[in-house]
Amino acid sequence: MSSVSARGLEAGYGASRVIFGVDFEAPPRQITVIVGPNGGGKSTLLKAVFGLCTVHSGSITCGGREVAGMPPHRIAREGVAYLPQTDNVFSALTVRENLVMAGYALSKAERAERMPGALGAFPELQRYESGRASVLSGGQRQMLAMSMALLRRPAVMLFDEPTAGLSPKLAGQVLDNITSVRDRFGITVVLVEQNARRALGIADRAFLIAGGRRVFDGPPDGLLSNPDLGRMYLGLT
Ligand SMILES: Nc1ncnc2c1ncn2[C@@H]1O[C@H](COP(=O)(O)OP(=O)(O)OP(=O)(O)O)[C@@H](O)[C@H]1O
Ligand SMILES: [Mg+2]
Incomplete structure (x- = not known):
């Protein structure tokens, strides 16, 4: 069971x-959505979990294991995948080559066994198997990045604004894909999103951070129905 939690985190x-x-808690096999104003610390919180910024004090655990202070490659080995907003695929490589790169740490047999599933997870990607990633749309790129992460069978996936710059339709597809990652593979998802209302629609739990401090932590409905928090921090009316 892979929960992600932070206690007294200063980063x-x-x-x-x-x-x-x-204090942050993402329960196992659930989608926890982090929302909040620009510069509030959403990305930094995610980066702290993946060892990409400085942790000054406090604890961070993934699946019960302390990861604060570990470098990203060790945290990845603990079963955590981090999907940054941009630069998440190798543009000059084909879709298939990207997946091969993502599976470099797997044995040949493991890679051969998982590759069809990784490609098949998104039928739309399959068509582009031997095309360069540079020709993919933003949404297709997200699908490829997700397939690359899934190849490593992560227990936890950290997404930083995967729908940024996408049309509402594609953004909806990406969020559907994230929901199915939770449902099909039981992955613990932490999702940073700018569009609060849409993201909270798929959330099991909501976390609002502003000015580097936790403002709300609880059920998504509790946040959406709180007129003050919505208006002050999320531009909801
Ligand atoms: N690499 C960095 N070096 C120094 N300061 C940084 C760095 N990245 C972010 N910051 C600062 O940390 C604060 C929080 O930034 P962060 O990126 O976590 O916010 P965010 O909530 O993700 O915002 P956005 O919605 O714009 O993505 C900001 O004041 C920002 O200037
Ligand atoms: Mg950010």
């Missing part, structure tokens, strides 16, 4: 602090 970049004493 930032070098000497600068961005996250102040945050």
Whole structure:
């Protein structure tokens, strides 16, 4: 069971602090959506979990194991996948080559066994198998990035604004894909999203961060129905 949790987390970049004493909990096999204003610390919280920024104090656990202070490749080995908003695929490589790269740590047999499933997860991608990733649309790129992550059979997936820049239709597809990742593989999902209302629609749990501090943590309905929080932090009316 892979929950992600942080206790008393203080984190930032070098000497600068961005996250102040945050307690965070993403229950296993659920989708936890992190929302909040620009610069509030959403990406930094995600990066802290994956070892990509400085943790000044506090604890971070994935599946019960302390990961604070570990480098990203060790955290990846703990079963955590991190999908950044951009630069998440190798543009010059084909779709198939991207998947081969993603599976470099697997044995040849494992790769051969998992490849069809990784490609088949998104039928739309299959058509582009031998085409370069540079010709994929934003949504297709997200699908490829997700397939690459799934090849490693992660227990936890961290998404940073996977729908940014996509049309409402494609954004909806990406969120559907994330829901199916939870349902089909029982993956624990932490999802940072700009569009609060849409993302909270698929959330099991909501977390609002502003000014590097936790403002709300609880059921998505509780956040959507709170007029003050919605208006002050999320532009909801
Ligand atoms: N690499 C970095 N070095 C120094 N400061 C940074 C770095 N990245 C972000 N920050 C600062 O940390 C604060 C929080 O940024 P963060 O990227 O976590 O916000 P965010 O909630 O993800 O915002 P957005 O919605 O715009 O993506 C900001 O004040 C930002 O300037
Ligand atoms: Mg961000």
